[in-house]
Amino acid sequence: MDSDQGKLFIGGISWETTEEKLKEYFQGYGDVLQTVVMRDKISGKPRGFGFVVFADPNVLDRVLQDEHTIDGRTVDAKRALSREEQQGSKPGDTNSARNFGGGGNTRTKKIFVGGLPPTLTEDGFRQYFESFGSVTDVVIMYDQQTNRPRGFGFISFDSEDAVDRVLQKTFHDLNGKQVEVKKALPKDANPGAGGRSMSSGGGSGMGGGSYQGYGASGNNPSSYDSRMDSNRYVQSQNAGGMGYGGYGTPGYGYGTSNNGMGFGGYGSYGGANPGYGGANPGYGAAAYGNPNVASAGYGSGPAGGPRSTWGSQGPSAYGNMGYGNVPLGAANAAGGGGGPASGGSGQSPTGTTGYGNQVYGYGGYPGNEGAYGNQSGYGAVGRASGALSSNSPVGGGAAGDMQSGAGGYVNSGYGDASGNSSYGNSAWKSDNSQGSGNYGAPPNGAHGGQVGYGGGYGGAPSRQAQQQ
């Protein structure tokens, strides 16, 4: 919204009117930071309106008092509505929950920079931003085919503070050019697998895509790679705060993938940040986790319309929900593993009792043998320890929604691509190389396949990590 200060909507403009003309015209009132004429994305035809952004919001008052004629048309200048305020939109989908990460109080070290002049080089880019802090990475995006600059890029700092400083203002002047900065969206929140076909059936909705385990958090000592990757909007602000009493038990991650898929493990847990890194946009209703937790609306983007609101990156519900934080009463809902957790939990999110070690396992990824055939136990919810009886509705019942019904952690199939292993009542035998069988602990880095623990857990290493 800040960025909308000083912004004018200009309606009824001629099709002849360009950004340049708009700028020329309105510059008479004050410094114009940016003008844009909206065009149809496909045809490129002007849509008859545009925007003008003044450096000083106060000039709007003057501008609004005048009548404006540009290219022979009397245009209609109004204050631009922020996208949140846009109320002409269809009922029901105005707002809030749809914003997926990126904004709010989330801290990040990465900034999206839009409106880059085509001439800008990464060096020029970097030099400017270095005045705000130590720049660790600079990227300017180019079209892969034409190699033309796409007009935006990214810049990473080594501290969130630097980012905060940059974000003090939305527009920055790079040697007379004007760029706009925003927090970068978490790239990883994108459905890697094309954005659809995420639903593998049943209530699971976990077909594929960039499911990423995460969850390393401060109090999770045995997390593999416990370094927070700040590129992701995973916050650990939940730590301790939700009353997930008790277990600081390490997340587990495991990966019984036999094929090197970066997948298979999902881990983490431990009470703090559930770190659900998986992306499941488009499944609006999928309230992973505890439905009672305010921010549990995981991925509550508009179904089928992921990420439609670039501009107003609101508070993130991402990474912030209690995944698996489902009391027994809600087991079935939870078991859907992403199905609408509509079961309504019988328990307060902050109630400390009752559930302790809920862990769910996202089952092994069965290699080439068909999609997710045996994925098990996603969403299986253990309850307080001791409740893991094999015929408990938890887990087993939960798994009913799963595609194969292989079951969850608790009574079957946990973590084994082949559906064999039963965590909880038999040895972990998913992979011989995982000799230790320790649930939760990466067995000395020895893990089955190329992925195993590491790959599945925490997702692909970041670029930075790779460089180290």
Place this chain on the structure above:
DNA sequence: GTTGAGCGTT
């Protein structure tokens, strides 16, 4: 012709 578009590489 009247309320936006853009988010990644190795």
